[in-house]
Amino acid sequence: MFCSFVFFLTNNISAISSTQILKERLSKISNFYVKFTQNVTDQEGNSFQKSNGEIWLEFPNKFKWHVLLPEESFIISTGKEIWFYEPNIKQASVSFLKKIFKNFSLLSFYRKSNLADYVINQNRNTFIIHSNKRIYNNIKELKINILPSGKITDVTISENDGLCTKYHFYDYQYNIIFNNQFKFLPPKDTMIDDQRY
Template identity: 30%
Template sequence: MKMLRKTLGAVAVTLVTFAPVLSTTVFAASTPASEQQATQSLVKQLSGLRSFTANFEQTTKASGKTVVQKKGLTSQHLNQTFTGVIKVERPGKFFWETTQPSKQSIITTGKTIWIYDPDLQQVVRQNVSDQVANTPALLLSGNTNTIMQAYKVTQPDQTKNYYTLLPRAKDTAFQDLTISFGAQGTPTLMILNDSLGQVTTVHFNNVAKNVDIPASVFHFVPPKGTDIIDQ
């Protein structure tokens, strides 16, 4: 059986610390929020985000050679850059598509996640409820209460709109996820440390907040001849 490529896994299926972005000097001078304050602040950010569209650029790098060697990773897994489009409508509707260097889509309306690879004529079908803690990108489209149940929220600097989320479950595919919001309340950056010792960074640009998105964007029907793999 052909294997589905995992070009999007680092963000949306096995997927988005902040060390590459903020210096230790900034952290030393800042005052962190309490968990309650951080949670309330993140809820406020998400509550004001009814929908958004954006272009993205995603890059994955190793955090250390020792980890790479222990995990059996090679250079082809790392230093890859993918570009594409994301469209989100809360709660639960999510569309993510890479356009370069290869095309792959992740689509959900809140119940089923479809991961479609047109080149391989394959689609993986997963249950959203089984993926809440393993699918950080769904944070942007998810139900706020569900998110708070799945993650512990921290805010390293209570004056700035960036948050680091720690999975409450023990067997998740990533260690922590940081998300940053801009002045208009739109996401600008996501950074993920995964369990393989990789750091995935996603930059959002050309962001449009609270726009109308056609319902057809989130409706996926496997094309004729597509292999469907249930997980």
């Protein structure tokens, strides 16, 4: 899902500085609502999947990801559990959040103990991140474009198999109160795959 990573840090001081700057920018916004477009490309750069939707996010670990097109789906984190729901086929699965995102995620930067697990390089408003721990999942690199105000405009995820996923965010609403966006109650006729136990 996310593109090739070519920047490698050679100076430990710059790594610490880039990490601090990124954390400072991320901390400026406690929550937001945003619309997004997604484009997935293969190893040759050919686009084979596009989608759009909306996101509600509340740091450090609550979010609702709603894909509108081409087919509606939801990913909802309650803070402890994460739900995947496809209304068209009436199927849902649930797992503990820490099992899904324990390795490599934007939200994990809020845990100071994780900082040594990442190499971070900065080029103006773009931060290029990868994990020092190769046992982690298929993600090779995470590239975030984040303004000094804390506004994230673009995210690119590069996978080890060459797939690249690019997200563009627009129509932001900042630091607002969300009413029940991070709760999920499956409809009665939903088939549920419970992976919590």
